[in-house]
Amino acid sequence: MEAGLSWTDERVALLRRLWEDGQSASKIAAQLGGVTRNAVIGKVHRLGLSGRVVKPGEDASAAARAKPTQAEEIEIAIAVVEAQAPEPVAILSHRPAPAFPPPQPPAPAAELVALAVSERVTIMDLRDSMCRWPLGDPTTPEFRFCGGRAITGLPYCTHHAQIAYQPAAERKRDRRVAGFR
DNA sequence: CCCTGATTCGC
DNA sequence: GCGAATCAGG
Numbered sequence: 001m002e003a004g005l006s007w008t009d010e011r012v013a014l015l016r017r018l019w020e021d022g023q024s025a026s027k028i029a030a031q032l033g034g035v036t037r038n039a040v041i042g043k044v045h046r047l048g049l050s051g052r053v054v055k056p057g058e059d060a061s062a063a064a065r066a067k068p069t070q071a072e073e074i075e076i077a078i079a080v081v082e083a084q085a086p087e088p089v090a091i092l093s094h095r096p097a098p099a100f101p102p103p104q105p106p107a108p109a110a111e112l113v114a115l116a117v118s119e120r121v122t123i124m125d126l127r128d129s130m131c132r133w134p135l136g137d138p139t140t141p142e143f144r145f146c147g148g149r150a151i152t153g154l155p156y157c158t159h160h161a162q163i164a165y166q167p168a169a170e171r172k173r174d175r176r177v178a179g180f181r
Numbered sequence: 182c183c184c185t186g187a188t189t190c191g192c
Numbered sequence: 193g194c195g196a197a198t199c200a201g202g
Contacts, residue, residue: 007194024185039195041186046193050187 005034007043014083015040017076019049030128031080033155037128077138080123121147131157133164 005011011032018028025044026037044050120135122144131146132155148157156164 026184036195037186038197041188042193042195045187 005032008083010079011083012043012047014076014079015043016047016049017079019044026128027124027126030126030130030132031123032083033132077123077143080138119147120144131155131160133157133160 007015014032015028018031019025019040023031024037025040029035029037029040032040119131121130126132126145126147129150131148131150133146135144135146136142146157146160148159150157151161154161
């Protein structure tokens with residue numbers, strides 16, 4: 001398994017809210033990153049959260065919020081980004097994408113980069129083996145994940161893995177180019 | 182074949 | 193406690 005991504009308080013909190021919100025184990029696993037749906041289900045049971053029930057026809061007061069408010073979606077988007085940040089690995093160091101990206105300067109290779117990350121999916125469409133690199137501002141409804149094909153064993157596609165994982169020596173030099181988009 | 186959660190059991 | 197393997201389904 002990926003080192004550094006254990007059941008931190010933050011990840012457990014996100015698991016709780018997504019599970020209680022009716023998300024499937026596989027989707028939750030994809031959003032957390034570094035865990036399989038089995039791990040999620042196992043954790044759900046150990047937390048005593050199993051037996052999620054939203055029976056049609058029963059008291060709908062708490063359960064029947066058909067659709068989350070925009071504020072709730074934003075909250076979850078932020079929680080996802082925060083809960084995903086892995087610990088640094090031995091040689092490679094991981095620089096998690098900022099939750100609040102700086103305003104984008106006119107990037108020189110904007111078109112090339114846009115091609116490389118053209119997929120773009122919402123949290124709901126994010127599946128296992130999809131790149132979880134956040135795109136845009138998580139406080140807006142336009143927030144997306146890259147969604148490209150993730151490298152096996154990593155949460156990012158080739159393009160974003162290059163940005164996220166860099167030898168320490170190259171970090172300074174490449175910092176300028178490593179922004180969003 | 183895609184997916185779902187539940188359970189067991191070696192670690 | 194953790195989660196892969198497995199089971200039992202939709």
